Amino acid sequence: MNIHEKCYLLAGKHAFLHRFCDTGFKTKWTGFWCDGKKFLDYFAFKVNEEWLSPENCTAFEEDGATAVHFFPIKNLEVEEIIFVAEDLPALVCRLQLKNKLTAELRVDVSLEAGIGIRSMEESFSTRHYTEKFDEGKVFIFSDAGSIAFGSSIGGRRILESYYKEHYPGGEKQVCLVPGLYATGVVLGPLAVQTVDFIFVCGNTEKDLRAAFAKLIAIEEELAKKYEAYGVYEDALAYSAVDRLFKIAALNLQKCVHDSTFIAGYPWYMQVWGRDACWMAIASVDLGNFEYARSCLEFLARWQSPDGIIPNFVASTADYRSADATPLWLIALDKYVESSGDLQLLKSVEPAVLKALSWYWKSADERGFVANGSKETWMDTLDRKGVCLDVCSLWCEAIRASSSLLRLLGKDNKEMLQQHKKLKSSIEKFFWVDGFYIDNLEAGERSINAVFPLVFGISKKPVTALKVLESKEFTTSYGVSSLSRYSPNYRPDGYHTGSCWGKTTALLACAEFLNGRVEQGLYYLKVLESMSDKLCVNALPEAWNVETGSLLLLKPVGYEPAAFLQGWSAATAIICIDEYMLGIRPNAFTGTLYFYPAIADGTAIRRKRVGNDLVEILIGREDGRLNLHCSSMTGKKYKLIPVPNL
Numbered sequence: 172m173n174i175h176e177k178c179y180l181l182a183g184k185h186a187f188l189h190r191f192c193d194t195g196f197k198t199k200w201t202g203f204w205c206d207g208k209k210f211l212d213y214f215a216f217k218v219n220e221e222w223l224s225p226e227n228c229t230a231f232e233e234d235g236a237t238a239v240h241f242f243p244i245k246n247l248e249v250e251e252i253i254f255v256a257e258d259l260p261a262l263v264c265r266l267q268l269k270n271k272l273t274a275e276l277r278v279d280v281s282l283e284a285g286i287g288i289r290s291m292e293e294s295f296s297t298r299h300y301t302e303k304f305d306e307g308k309v310f311i312f313s314d315a316g317s318i319a320f321g322s323s324i325g326g327r328r329i330l331e332s333y334y335k336e337h338y339p340g341g342e343k344q345v346c347l348v349p350g351l352y353a354t355g356v357v358l359g360p361l362a363v364q365t366v367d368f369i370f371v372c373g374n375t376e377k378d379l380r381a382a383f384a385k386l387i388a389i390e391e392e393l394a395k396k397y398e399a400y401g402v403y404e405d406a407l408a409y410s411a412v413d414r415l416f417k418i419a420a421l422n423l424q425k426c427v428h429d430s431t432f433i434a435g436y437p438w439y440m441q442v443w444g445r446d447a448c449w450m451a452i453a454s455v456d457l458g459n460f461e462y463a464r465s466c467l468e469f470l471a472r473w474q475s476p477d478g479i480i481p482n483f484v485a486s487t488a489d490y491r492s493a494d495a496t497p498l499w500l501i502a503l504d505k506y507v508e509s510s511g512d513l514q515l516l517k518s519v520e521p522a523v524l525k526a527l528s529w530y531w532k533s534a535d536e537r538g539f540v541a542n543g544s545k546e547t548w549m550d551t552l553d554r555k556g557v558c559l560d561v562c563s564l565w566c567e568a569i570r571a572s573s574s575l576l577r578l579l580g581k582d583n584k585e586m587l588q589q590h591k592k593l594k595s596s597i598e599k600f601f602w603v604d605g606f607y608i609d610n611l612e613a614g615e616r617s618i619n620a621v622f623p624l625v626f627g628i629s630k631k632p633v634t635a636l637k638v639l640e641s642k643e644f645t646t647s648y649g650v651s652s653l654s655r656y657s658p659n660y661r662p663d664g665y666h667t668g669s670c671w672g673k674t675t676a677l678l679a680c681a682e683f684l685n686g687r688v689e690q691g692l693y694y695l696k697v698l699e700s701m702s703d704k705l706c707v708n709a710l711p712e713a714w715n716v717e718t719g720s721l722l723l724l725k726p727v728g729y730e731p732a733a734f735l736q737g738w739s740a741a742t743a744i745i746c747i748d749e750y751m752l753g754i755r756p757n758a759f760t761g762t763l764y765f766y767p768a769i770a771d772g773t774a775i776r777r778k779r780v781g782n783d784l785v786e787i788l789i790g791r792e793d794g795r796l797n798l799h800c801s802s803m804t805g806k807k808y809k810l811i812p813v814p815n816l
Contacts, residue, residue, distance in 0.1 A: 172192070172707070174192035175192075175193045175195075177231075177703065177707050178190060178705060179192055180706055180734075181254060182425040182427075182436075183255040183257045183259070183260075184427055185258070185260040186203065186204060186261065188255055189437050190238075192228075193225035193231070194223060194228050194240050196285075197339055199294070199295070201213070203370060204437075205316075207290065208315060209289050210287075210318045211287070212337070215282070216283075217281040218247065218249055218280055219246075219247070219278055221245065223244075228241065228242055235400045235424070236254060236393075237396070239252050240253075246270065246276055249266060251266055252264075252265040257392070259371070259392075260373065261369060261371045263367055263370075264367070265368075268356065268358060268366065270360065270363070273361060275359055276357070277356075278357070281329075282320070283352075284309075284349065284352070285335065286300060286311050286347040286348070287345065288315045289315065290315065294342065294343075296345060299313065300313050304328050307322070307325035307327075308321035308383070309321065309328060309352060310376060316373065317372070317373055317374060319370070319383070321368075321369060322352070323368075323369070326354035327354070328351070329352075332347060332348065332350050333348055334346070335348050354366065367389050369386055371386070399424060400421060403416075403420040403421065403424075406778075407775070407776050407777075408774065409752075409772070409773075409775070415699040418702050418710065419739075423737060423740045423744065431447055432737055434733075435733040435739075436709075437733065441483045441484060441485045442483060443483045444495030445482075445548055445738075446737055447470060447737075448480075448499050449498065450466070451466045451467055452505050452745055453740070454466070460509070463506045464506065467502060467515070467519065470484075473488045478522075479492070480526065491546050493543070493561045494547060496530075497530075500568040501564070503516070503519065504574050504575055507575065508756070509756050509779075510781060511758030516578060517579070520579060523576075523579075527586075538589060538593035539600075540562070541557050542558055543555055547561060549652070551666050554613070557600075557610060559597070559609055563626055565593065567626040569590040573586035573587050597623055605634060606638045607619070607623060615657055615659070616654040618644065618650060618651065618678070620638070620639065625681050636681060636685060640690060643655055643656055646670075647697075648718070649670030649701075649714070649716055650675055650716070651669070651716045652666055662716045662717035664723070664724055665732075669714060669715060670713060671712070671713045672736055672738070673738045673742045676698060676739070676746045679695050679746045680750040683751045683768035695747070695751075701719065704721060706734035709734055710740050711733065712736035713736075751767070752776055753767040754767075754776065756778070756780040758781035760809070761808050762810075763787070763809070764811050765796075765810065769791055771791050783804050784802075784803040784804075785800055785803065785808065786800070786801045787800050798810045798812065
């Protein structure tokens, strides 16, 4: 790994750190962020007159929970171990100092911090700060928020504060440097000692002091971090995809924010309805029912009076989304069926009925719902009208809603009939000249053809898959979002040609669903290969389908795609769990349905069903399928192999 070109991301439920692997803070997006606001532009340590910097950082490691930078300096080996607290807006930087001498050694450590508190929307800020030094800690206050820092062994302030202009990535930033924070230790011969430096964020001094009080036991905080991230270590044993599965699971964990999910990093720090629903489905597959439940409840609380699930939620909600509402119904059905949580279903019943009422009022005689401009996941395009992806999502949502209504004790016959009608309409009106058209108005050929394939709507799935596998769509870097024969195609076009992590995983789903194992694995391997493209162990949003570059043409000009996108991770998890392994649990009936698409070999998956944890063995030898399940609680499950749709 070239540590000078790669970055990393550490996150908790309230804060995240974005930094380069060589310790650099090289863009205006690098730094320490809390609840959508940046607090630290940078920080750097000086150890015995030598700065720990990109010039002397020789190695880097990251395991999801922590990151470690290595520095061999005079008479010392130094490790900078970083983690973001899981439940607090706090960053911990642990310096591990190892004396290489057989004599006692004095080690002086200084910290320089660049305080730059600003909202995500501000390019830079020239706001005024006030300062306070108390009980060995530095407190900085502003009208946008406050930050404090100190060390586990105390320290003192030296030098005067000053405001500093700097230009990460060529863009002007202004920060306050509150002098230097100095401390030190004496190391015995060949001794090792750690010193923790702690940053906490908040609005008031009371917030900061409360956070410090909760961070007294750093080892406990670190253990909590590893507990949150370590559950994926042995969740899946299947060599073809286990690395991708683990990366995707860790990425999803990093997108957890408070009671729901943010869409991605570094600039999608809002809750986006469609993204959050994909992540809720994946959370169910991972057994994180609590995250899925709180996400579904959050979106239901923001539902519009006429039944629409929001497009995104920040301080207010935007409702210009054609797909968030059907995705919410799909995610809710998935959650209820896997968890057995009827209580939640009953509590959100009004939201379900409002969403369905909106559909019935909006659907035409074919069952189609038209969308407005820029309301689909391709929200930079004017795809106004009847779009294939939206209709396919509503088809699956109607099927899901029939199950939800049945569990609520309501008549679901009309929903079943509508599902059948909508499925037929999609085939009749969208299948043109041997492939699906993108929408009924423009008629483009696009990656949105994957949606009727994923949901088992298509009557000619293999024909459609062969088109998507051909050079019209597929390159060595994945699958284009638009036909490469279209006059609007650009390999670096954001929604007009680039490859997306989400649709790459969905295409793999369709391949597995139709028994095309090798082709499904091909697309998952493409996705895995992108996981270190810019940010280590991170699945990006989209990339140039012909070069793999994350630099894409957007309406604002060229800009890198997000380096970690939640729905890229979510759809990879869904693909592996539901389509490759083919596991569909029903907590109400105690049934595990299977339609795996694996080659010869054995996969072992530890999975949560209701309040139980089950270990599932799926094997195939000479074409014969072997299934075995063992329950943590001793419960007996019905194992039912189901043919691929």
